[in-house]
Each structure stands twice: as C-alpha cells, then as structure tokens.
Amino acid sequence: MPLYIFNSLGRRLEEFKPLKKNKASLYTCGPTVYNYAHIGNLRTYVFEDVLKRVLAYDGYSVKHVMNIT
Numbered sequence: 001m002p003l004y005i006f007n008s009l010g011r012r013l014e015e016f017k018p019l020k021k022n023k024a025s026l027y028t029c030g031p032t033v034y035n036y037a038h039i040g041n042l043r044t045y046v047f048e049d050v051l052k053r054v055l056a057y058d059g060y061s062v063k064h065v066m067n068i069t
Contacts, residue, residue, distance in 0.1 A: 003058065024060040026052060030068040 003016040018024050028048045031041040048066065055062045 026064040030066040
C-alpha cells in the first residue's frame with residue numbers, strides 16, 4: 001500500500017518515493033526549548049515518531065535527525 005504525504009507547497013497529496021531504494025531520511029524540526037514543556041512539544045515528537053515507525057514497518061531503513069533549539 002503506497003504512503004501519501006501532503007505537499008503544502010503544491011497543496012495536494014503526493015505518493016512517497018524514496019531517493020534510494022529501501023532507505024528514508026527524515027530531517028525534522030524539534031521544539032524550541034525556552035520555557036516549560038507543553039502539549040505542542042509532545043505533538044511534534046509523537047507525529048515524527050509515528051512517521052518513522054510507519055516507514056520502518058514498511059521495510060525502510062530510516063535515518064532520522066531532529067534539531068532542538
């Protein structure tokens with residue numbers, strides 16, 4: 001089953017097609033830590049973790065990098 005991701009620039013769903021077979025790389029923006037943690041910080045981690053797990057479940061070797069500022 002193909003994975004579709006929303007392209008906010010093109011405003012449409014696009015099928016995920018890796019640049020290298022069976023490999024996926026993610027660079028994601030983490031939270032900006034300047035005060036107490038809140039639910040918005042958690043949402044970032046949960047969404048990115050779910051995406052990584054879906055890709056791994058589908059057989060991709062996933063390299064995930066997240067910045068924290």
